[in-house]
Amino acid sequence: MPFSPDYVALVLNENFEDAKAQFLSPLMAIHYAHLVMLVEQGIVPRAEGHAIRAAVDAIDVDAVRRVAYDGSYEDLFFYIDRLIVAGCGEDVAGRLHTARSRNDIDMTMYRMQQRELMLAVIEGVLSLRSVLLDLAERHREHVFAAHTHTQPAQPTTIAHYLLAIVEQLERDTDRLRAAYVRTNRNPLGACAITGTGFPIDRARTSVLLGFDGPTGNTYGSIATVDYLLESVGAAAVLLAGLGRVIQDLLLWCTSEFGYLRLADGFVQCSSIMPQKRNPVALEHARAIGSKALGQASAIQLSVHNTPFGDIVDTEDDLQPLVFSMFKDATRAVKLVAAAMKDATFDVKRLAERAEQGWITVTELADTLTRDRGLPFKSAHAIATRFVAESRRRPGQPLAAILAEVSRDATGAAIVYDESALAEILSPRHFVDVRKTPGGPAPSETARAIAESRTLLEADERWRSETVEGLRRAERSLAAASAAL
Helix, strand or coil: CCCCHHHHHHHHHHHHHHHHHHCHHHHHHHHHHHHHHHHHCCCCCHHHHHHHHHHHHCCCHHHHHHCCCCCCCCCHHHHHHHHHHHHHCHHHHHHHHCCCCHHHHHHHHHHHHHHHHHHHHHHHHHHHHHHHHHHHHHCCCCEEEEEECCEEEEEEEHHHHHHHHHHHHHHHHHHHHHHHHHHCCECCCCCCCCCCCCCCCHHHHHHHCCCCCECCCHHHHHHCCHHHHHHHHHHHHHHHHHHHHHHHHHHHHCCCCCCEECCHHHCECCCCCCCCCECHHHHHHHHHHHHHHHHHHHHHHHHCCCCCCCCHHHCCCCHHHHHHHHHHHHHHHHHHHHHHHCCEECHHHHHHHHCCCCCCHHHHHHHHHHHHCCCHHHHHHHHHHHHHHHHHCCCCCHHHHHHHHHHHHHCCCCCCCHHHHHHHCCHHHHHHCCCCCCCCCHHHHHHHHHHHHHHHHHHHHHHHHHHHHHHHHHHHHHHHHHCC
């Protein structure tokens, strides 16, 4: 019975085009791996295995990508099956489908595609970490006014701020790596949902396809999507965190702030306002990241409240969204890395702002507690009155104001000379004494940068080894197939 023209136009044609773009290569690899295993297990005679392999070899994948859907077959799998039949005859070609189903083929393709997408996102995160660490190294000594609740709060350093982002990205990498481990398991051999009575070797196809091993329960191999949601969730956390950072960077690029300047290659001018220098690269990164975050939410909604089993909601119609989400996530992260690589900070302006607004006065309270033995609550009250009186009486010596308010509060004047008090209230001193682990003191940020570089090297090594493992599996599969 022919398919309805409406069904062809609205569903099958779209799915065929998506499958050609995303899953043709994984599908061909699955054909080869399953065939090698069937022959090695004695399930398919070697002579017939050779004939099937020759038929698969004869398929021109570039020509397949140019094929227009005509409605005479259901999907890409059946189109490729038709080509194999044409190459070796229906009786021989039919043996290739022994002990498998489109269900386990599909789930295997999805995981093969997804692991490549995840590795691309991880590559972008590693690149951004490297760029930010280089910037942090150059700006360990440069202070600026950190904000809380959108208001100037306390001095810190550019390095300290950037390291906070780096640590967040390190955790993002951990989440993505953990999700990759659970994604990289092989469903092939689960068949429709209950496995098979044939003596297949799932471990062998796992090796040939670059998986760490087979999935477990055959029902769950087909039904579960938690591996997908975990990786999507990790990407969503990355995107949400990155979006908050981009918001800061865009604010810093405003003329009102003037903290950050992107390189010329990442800005655009107005068509009518020659003075404009728009930081559009970061705007694009924010928009692309927001788009990807929305797609991540759509993926979760698509699988929510669907039956726990084989269901199209998690298959053909969902997978393009998975592909675009990871692609856009990768674009956003890599764009921020590229834009920040040659960006510059106006360290003079940053330092000037750190001198304003009494944002160092916490250190005065701390000093009164450390040096004069006052309870911090009392020291805080003195510092509060000191700021209020200094604002009320501009130009009066600060040391005299401190002596007055401390005498009123405690009955005894606390005396510092002007130079000592100026040092206590300086942003440089504020930063230098904060040697708490994770703090902004240059000695501490130097240690943190070194640790983060070591971690970056380990993560880069993991990614390189993982990619090489996949390429090695491809070579092993090609050799095993050629030996049939």
